[in-house]
Every structure is written in C-alpha cells, then in structure tokens.
Amino acid sequence: MTKLPAVDSQYLLDFLTGLLNTPSPTGFAHQAIERTEEALQAFPGIEVSFTRKGALVAVWPGENADAPRALTAHTDTLGAMVKEIKTNGRLKLSHIGGFAWNTVEGEGCTVFTQSGGKVRGSLLLSKASSHVYGKNVNELERNDENMEVRLDERTNTSEETRALGVEVGDFIAFDPRVEINNGFVRSRHLDDKACVACILAAVESMHTAGLKPVQKTYLHISNYEEVGHGAAAGIPAEVAELVTVDMAAVGEGQTSDEFHASLCVKDSGGPYHHGLSQRLRKLAEENNIPYKVDIYPYYGSDGEAFWRAGGDVAVALIGPGVDASHNYERTHLDALIATTQWVMAYLLNA
C-alpha cells in the first residue's frame, strides 16, 4: 500500500474560494467551467475538452488503460431566472434547482442581462417592511408570487427596469458569502464546488508527488446537475467505473458530519453499486481516512443521471459532509481533506 501524498490545503481553499465566487447557476455555469479549465491547464499531460452541452471532460493518462475510470462533480448551482418584470419595476423569479425561497430571503444577487451587463439587487418578500405590513412579514408564504428582486437602480416601473437591459429569461445568481473561520468554510453552493475543489486538489497532490492514476481517468465536470441531467451525457463509452463526488447530507438522523467524508450507499434513486462502494470503504479503512456511511433521503446525483441515461458501469458516491445544504451551507477543511484523500486512494488503487 503506497502512502497517499499530502493534500495542499491552501491550494484547495484558494481554488475553492475562487470557484465559489464565480457565479454559475445551472444553464449559466460557463464561467465556473472556464475557471476549472484554467486550473487544470497547469498540469501537463491532462487534456481538456468540452461536451456540446458545455460540460468539461479532462483525460488524465494512467499506468493502464484497460478499464478506464471517471470522476464526476458539478460546477452548476442553485439560482433563478427572471420570470416577470412587475409593474413596480421589481422582478418575479423562477427557481433553478430545488430550494425553498426562505433560504435566500434577504440575499444579495446579480442579474445577468442579455447584453452582458450585471445589475445588483436583493431578494425580498414583497411585503418586507414590518413597519408597513406588521404581522404579514411573518405570515406571508414564501412562494413565487410573494418574493421579488429589488434592484439597486432608480426604477419604479417595468419600462424603467427594461431600460436597464433586464428581460425575462435573464439569469440570477445569489451571493455565496464565502467565509473561512477555524477551518470551517461557510458559503452557498459548497454543493458541489467543494467537490470540484477536492478533485483539483487530488490532481495537484498527485502531480506534485509525480504520481499517475492506475487507470486512465476522465474528470467530468458537470454543468446541469441541479436540474437532474448533468452527467446523462459526456461520460465516455470506454469508462468502466464512475465515482461521483458530491456533498454528504448532514442533519438529524444522518451519520454524516462536517469533519468526515461520507460514502452514500443509497439515496432517493436507490442503492449505489455495492461492489464499488465496498472497495471505497476498504480503501478508507486502509488509508485511515475519516469516513462515514450514510443514506440521503431527498437526494439525487449525476451518477444516477448517468445510470438513467443508460450508463452500464459501476457507480458510487463519496463527498464531504455539508451542513444546511441548499441553504447557507457549511463544511470543514477536515471533510475536504478526507474527500481528497479518498479520491487519491481510489485513483492509486489497482
């Protein structure tokens, strides 16, 4: 058993912070894909290409190529689209991905206009002031009808808002508000940028140590996961095994926490591949990687998207514990390092 190379946690956190601060709601994730491409270009030997749908697929040559492997993680995140410009100049939204409006209430946001402009604003309840609306502020349901974006511009009519270049269909990204304290990383969209950073950190560590994966390895960086079909395309036909790297769900009744990586053996889509899961479990034991085994009750992954699209390979899922997922999330460096080590243990295992 070869000892795993050390993880460069500064590299991991620097890349992660940059990626978190790159807006990438599903359908508008190209900047995060480009940022990942740039980071991968620092490693000679890794070749990057793109699917027609816009996902990044990198090939990392290995010692062997008789049973190629793939890792997938996604750069796209929750977000919204302008659904309607209201007569008062504010915006009604349509969700991108599955989240409750209260989890982004009061959050700053950016509207990306068709001409490439950016308009700042914030998401609020339409009856937001307690001095004006009293108990309505508490009681009004947080739904599509009652939430609106207030733009930081002088506009009180739909015409004035349109004059800013804002139109139906414009993408909206919510501010991630990244903060790192005592090893805790607190930010929106750690799902799944944390795991993209773990894959990059694994590449960086192995590259620095002069190590190659045992098998030719594809890195599939997805851009449509949050709406369910990210990795349905783009995993090359010769791939024999797929490890999905995505966040672990932390909360009441869960074994996962912010200090461990988790192996998800079952989620809403059913069990993952038992044999591959068992191998990952054994690798965690052998390499003293802090891990948990868990089931996520309301969860789907790009691994399952690939299975549903007809992918005939073993699929398993690992990832760091993320507290308050699809909300203001948080994880810890311990979980990120554990996930990175697990990815390396897998890539180096014959």
Ligand SMILES: [Zn+2]
């Ligand atoms: Zn995810």
